[in-house]
Amino acid sequence: MYYEAIRKGIFRKRPNRFLAHVEIDGKEEICHVKNTGRCKELLIPGTTVYVQEHDNPKRKTRFSLIAVEKGHRLINMDSQAPNQAVEEWIQNGNFFRELSFLKREKTYGSSRFDLYAEYGKQKAFIEVKGVTLEEDGIARFPDAPTERGIKHIEELIHCHQNGYEAYLFFVIQMKGITHFEPNRRTHPAFGDALQKAQSAGVHIQALDCIITPDTMQIDQEIPVILS
Numbered sequence: 001m002y003y004e005a006i007r008k009g010i011f012r013k014r015p016n017r018f019l020a021h022v023e024i025d026g027k028e029e030i031c032h033v034k035n036t037g038r039c040k041e042l043l044i045p046g047t048t049v050y051v052q053e054h055d056n057p058k059r060k061t062r063f064s065l066i067a068v069e070k071g072h073r074l075i076n077m078d079s080q081a082p083n084q085a086v087e088e089w090i091q092n093g094n095f096f097r098e099l100s101f102l103k104r105e106k107t108y109g110s111s112r113f114d115l116y117a118e119y120g121k122q123k124a125f126i127e128v129k130g131v132t133l134e135e136d137g138i139a140r141f142p143d144a145p146t147e148r149g150i151k152h153i154e155e156l157i158h159c160h161q162n163g164y165e166a167y168l169f170f171v172i173q174m175k176g177i178t179h180f181e182p183n184r185r186t187h188p189a190f191g192d193a194l195q196k197a198q199s200a201g202v203h204i205q206a207l208d209c210i211i212t213p214d215t216m217q218i219d220q221e222i223p224v225i226l227s
Helices: 081-091 147-161 186-199
Strands: 008-012 018-025 025-035 048-055 063-070 073-076 101-106 110-120 123-131 134-135 138-141 165-172 179-184 203-212 216-224
Touching: 008 025, 018 048, 018 063, 048 101, 063 216, 073 179, 081 110, 081 123, 081 165, 081 203, 081 216, 101 147, 110 147, 123 147, 123 203, 134 203, 138 165, 147 165, 147 186, 179 186, 186 203
Parallel strands: 025 063, 123 165, 138 179, 165 203
Antiparallel strands: 008 018, 008 048, 018 025, 048 063, 063 073, 101 110, 110 123, 134 138, 203 216
Protein backbone atom coordinates (compact mmCIF):
# COMPACT_ATOMS: atom_id res chain seq x y z
CA MET A 1 0.00 0.00 0.00
CA TYR A 2 1.09 3.54 -0.76
CA TYR A 3 0.66 6.91 0.95
CA GLU A 4 0.79 10.18 -0.93
CA ALA A 5 2.20 13.49 0.33
CA ILE A 6 4.38 12.18 3.17
CA ARG A 7 6.23 14.75 5.28
CA LYS A 8 8.98 14.26 7.85
CA GLY A 9 8.59 15.72 11.32
CA ILE A 10 9.52 15.56 14.98
CA PHE A 11 7.06 14.25 17.55
CA ARG A 12 6.45 16.64 20.44
CA LYS A 13 3.48 15.42 22.49
CA ARG A 14 0.22 13.45 22.43
CA PRO A 15 -2.50 15.22 24.42
CA ASN A 16 -5.00 12.39 23.85
CA ARG A 17 -5.43 9.12 21.93
CA PHE A 18 -6.48 10.84 18.74
CA LEU A 19 -4.12 13.79 18.39
CA ALA A 20 -0.39 14.43 18.34
CA HIS A 21 1.68 17.58 18.10
CA VAL A 22 4.40 17.26 15.46
CA GLU A 23 6.97 19.82 14.41
CA ILE A 24 7.07 20.07 10.60
CA ASP A 25 9.47 22.51 8.95
CA GLY A 26 9.87 24.37 12.23
CA LYS A 27 6.13 24.74 12.88
CA GLU A 28 4.15 22.69 15.38
CA GLU A 29 1.15 21.05 13.72
CA ILE A 30 -1.73 19.04 15.19
CA CYS A 31 -1.95 15.59 13.57
CA HIS A 32 -4.53 12.84 13.66
CA VAL A 33 -3.14 9.65 15.22
CA LYS A 34 -4.37 6.65 13.22
CA ASN A 35 -3.81 4.32 16.16
CA THR A 36 -5.67 4.51 19.47
CA GLY A 37 -3.25 2.12 21.19
CA ARG A 38 -0.92 3.37 23.89
CA CYS A 39 2.25 3.36 21.72
CA LYS A 40 4.22 4.86 24.62
CA GLU A 41 7.37 3.07 23.50
CA LEU A 42 7.08 4.75 20.08
CA LEU A 43 5.80 8.26 20.66
CA ILE A 44 8.66 9.74 22.63
CA PRO A 45 9.27 13.51 22.40
CA GLY A 46 12.01 14.24 19.89
CA THR A 47 11.40 11.09 17.83
CA THR A 48 11.40 11.35 14.04
CA VAL A 49 7.98 10.62 12.55
CA TYR A 50 6.35 10.66 9.13
CA VAL A 51 2.96 12.23 8.52
CA GLN A 52 0.61 12.34 5.57
CA GLU A 53 -0.62 15.73 4.42
CA HIS A 54 -4.25 15.91 3.33
CA ASP A 55 -5.72 18.40 0.89
CA ASN A 56 -9.24 18.33 2.30
CA PRO A 57 -10.68 21.51 3.82
CA LYS A 58 -13.38 19.49 5.61
CA ARG A 59 -10.86 17.62 7.76
CA LYS A 60 -10.30 18.81 11.31
CA THR A 61 -6.57 18.09 10.99
CA ARG A 62 -4.33 18.64 8.00
CA PHE A 63 -1.97 15.76 8.82
CA SER A 64 -2.15 12.09 9.87
CA LEU A 65 0.63 10.31 11.73
CA ILE A 66 1.77 7.29 9.69
CA ALA A 67 5.18 6.01 10.80
CA VAL A 68 7.81 6.48 13.48
CA GLU A 69 11.51 5.72 13.80
CA LYS A 70 12.55 3.53 16.72
CA GLY A 71 16.30 3.08 16.73
CA HIS A 72 17.22 1.56 13.36
CA ARG A 73 13.64 0.44 12.71
CA LEU A 74 10.91 2.27 10.86
CA ILE A 75 7.51 1.26 12.22
CA ASN A 76 4.21 1.93 10.51
CA MET A 77 1.62 2.74 13.19
CA ASP A 78 -1.45 3.22 10.99
CA SER A 79 -4.01 0.79 12.45
CA GLN A 80 -5.93 0.72 9.15
CA ALA A 81 -2.91 -0.35 7.12
CA PRO A 82 -2.73 -4.07 8.07
CA ASN A 83 -6.18 -4.89 6.65
CA GLN A 84 -5.38 -3.23 3.35
CA ALA A 85 -1.93 -4.83 3.20
CA VAL A 86 -3.35 -8.33 3.79
CA GLU A 87 -6.08 -7.77 1.22
CA GLU A 88 -3.51 -6.70 -1.40
CA TRP A 89 -1.23 -9.60 -0.45
CA ILE A 90 -4.03 -12.15 -0.90
CA GLN A 91 -5.29 -10.57 -4.11
CA ASN A 92 -1.79 -10.79 -5.55
CA GLY A 93 -1.88 -14.58 -5.15
CA ASN A 94 0.48 -14.86 -2.19
CA PHE A 95 -1.66 -17.09 0.01
CA PHE A 96 -4.79 -18.83 -1.28
CA ARG A 97 -4.66 -20.93 -4.42
CA GLU A 98 -7.70 -20.74 -6.69
CA LEU A 99 -8.98 -17.58 -4.99
CA SER A 100 -12.41 -16.82 -6.43
CA PHE A 101 -13.85 -14.30 -3.98
CA LEU A 102 -12.53 -11.85 -1.40
CA LYS A 103 -14.66 -9.45 0.61
CA ARG A 104 -13.98 -6.97 3.39
CA GLU A 105 -15.92 -6.96 6.66
CA LYS A 106 -18.04 -10.09 6.63
CA THR A 107 -20.30 -10.77 9.61
CA TYR A 108 -20.44 -14.14 11.33
CA GLY A 109 -22.41 -14.59 14.53
CA SER A 110 -21.98 -11.44 16.59
CA SER A 111 -18.60 -10.51 15.08
CA ARG A 112 -17.58 -8.73 11.92
CA PHE A 113 -14.37 -10.18 10.55
CA ASP A 114 -11.91 -8.20 8.49
CA LEU A 115 -11.96 -10.45 5.42
CA TYR A 116 -13.88 -13.36 3.95
CA ALA A 117 -12.41 -15.53 1.19
CA GLU A 118 -13.51 -18.35 -1.07
CA TYR A 119 -10.88 -20.51 -2.76
CA GLY A 120 -11.40 -23.84 -4.42
CA LYS A 121 -14.11 -25.53 -2.35
CA GLN A 122 -13.12 -23.74 0.85
CA LYS A 123 -14.59 -20.72 2.60
CA ALA A 124 -12.60 -18.78 5.18
CA PHE A 125 -13.02 -15.99 7.71
CA ILE A 126 -9.94 -13.88 8.36
CA GLU A 127 -9.18 -11.57 11.27
CA VAL A 128 -6.21 -9.20 11.05
CA LYS A 129 -4.34 -7.63 13.97
CA GLY A 130 -1.70 -4.97 13.49
CA VAL A 131 1.36 -5.20 15.74
CA THR A 132 3.56 -2.21 16.59
CA LEU A 133 4.94 -3.36 19.95
CA GLU A 134 8.54 -4.60 19.73
CA GLU A 135 10.78 -5.58 22.63
CA ASP A 136 14.30 -6.92 22.05
CA GLY A 137 13.42 -8.03 18.53
CA ILE A 138 10.23 -9.80 19.63
CA ALA A 139 6.83 -8.60 18.40
CA ARG A 140 4.02 -8.78 20.94
CA PHE A 141 0.27 -8.21 20.96
CA PRO A 142 -1.72 -6.65 22.54
CA ASP A 143 -0.20 -3.52 24.06
CA ALA A 144 -3.31 -3.13 26.25
CA PRO A 145 -6.01 -5.59 27.44
CA THR A 146 -8.47 -6.41 24.65
CA GLU A 147 -11.68 -8.24 25.47
CA ARG A 148 -12.80 -7.52 21.91
CA GLY A 149 -9.76 -9.43 20.67
CA ILE A 150 -10.70 -12.45 22.76
CA LYS A 151 -14.25 -12.30 21.40
CA HIS A 152 -12.88 -12.40 17.84
CA ILE A 153 -10.76 -15.44 18.69
CA GLU A 154 -13.76 -17.26 20.18
CA GLU A 155 -15.83 -16.50 17.08
CA LEU A 156 -13.04 -17.83 14.84
CA ILE A 157 -13.20 -21.09 16.79
CA HIS A 158 -16.95 -21.23 16.16
CA CYS A 159 -16.36 -20.59 12.45
CA HIS A 160 -13.99 -23.53 12.26
CA GLN A 161 -16.36 -25.78 14.20
CA ASN A 162 -19.05 -24.98 11.63
CA GLY A 163 -17.01 -25.97 8.61
CA TYR A 164 -15.19 -22.76 7.69
CA GLU A 165 -11.46 -22.25 7.61
CA ALA A 166 -10.43 -19.63 10.16
CA TYR A 167 -7.31 -17.47 10.03
CA LEU A 168 -5.81 -14.96 12.42
CA PHE A 169 -3.03 -12.87 10.91
CA PHE A 170 -0.75 -10.76 13.08
CA VAL A 171 0.74 -8.16 10.78
CA ILE A 172 4.06 -6.96 12.19
CA GLN A 173 4.33 -3.39 10.96
CA MET A 174 8.13 -3.47 10.76
CA LYS A 175 11.12 -5.66 9.83
CA GLY A 176 13.89 -7.17 11.94
CA ILE A 177 11.69 -9.34 14.17
CA THR A 178 12.77 -12.79 15.39
CA HIS A 179 9.31 -14.07 16.30
CA PHE A 180 5.83 -13.14 17.50
CA GLU A 181 4.32 -14.03 20.85
CA PRO A 182 1.25 -12.91 22.84
CA ASN A 183 1.85 -10.20 25.41
CA ARG A 184 0.99 -12.26 28.46
CA ARG A 185 2.34 -9.61 30.80
CA THR A 186 -0.35 -7.21 29.61
CA HIS A 187 -3.23 -9.64 28.95
CA PRO A 188 -2.66 -13.29 29.98
CA ALA A 189 -6.17 -14.30 28.90
CA PHE A 190 -5.45 -13.28 25.32
CA GLY A 191 -2.49 -15.66 25.21
CA ASP A 192 -4.64 -18.44 26.64
CA ALA A 193 -7.30 -17.75 24.00
CA LEU A 194 -4.70 -18.01 21.22
CA GLN A 195 -3.52 -21.39 22.48
CA LYS A 196 -7.12 -22.60 22.66
CA ALA A 197 -7.77 -21.40 19.12
CA GLN A 198 -4.68 -23.08 17.72
CA SER A 199 -5.65 -26.36 19.39
CA ALA A 200 -9.15 -26.00 17.89
CA GLY A 201 -7.77 -25.67 14.36
CA VAL A 202 -7.61 -21.90 13.84
CA HIS A 203 -4.63 -20.93 11.69
CA ILE A 204 -2.47 -18.37 13.50
CA GLN A 205 0.26 -16.69 11.48
CA ALA A 206 2.54 -13.68 11.82
CA LEU A 207 3.72 -11.68 8.81
CA ASP A 208 6.35 -8.97 8.85
CA CYS A 209 6.37 -5.96 6.52
CA ILE A 210 8.78 -3.89 4.50
CA ILE A 211 8.22 -0.31 5.63
CA THR A 212 9.22 2.96 3.99
CA PRO A 213 7.89 6.40 4.91
CA ASP A 214 5.23 6.10 2.20
CA THR A 215 4.68 2.33 1.76
CA MET A 216 3.90 -0.83 3.71
CA GLN A 217 4.13 -4.24 2.06
CA ILE A 218 3.84 -7.70 3.59
CA ASP A 219 7.12 -9.54 3.22
CA GLN A 220 7.38 -12.93 4.90
CA GLU A 221 6.02 -15.20 7.60
CA ILE A 222 7.81 -15.22 10.95
CA PRO A 223 7.59 -17.81 13.75
CA VAL A 224 4.71 -17.70 16.24
CA ILE A 225 5.47 -18.88 19.78
CA LEU A 226 2.38 -19.23 21.97
CA SER A 227 3.68 -21.16 24.97
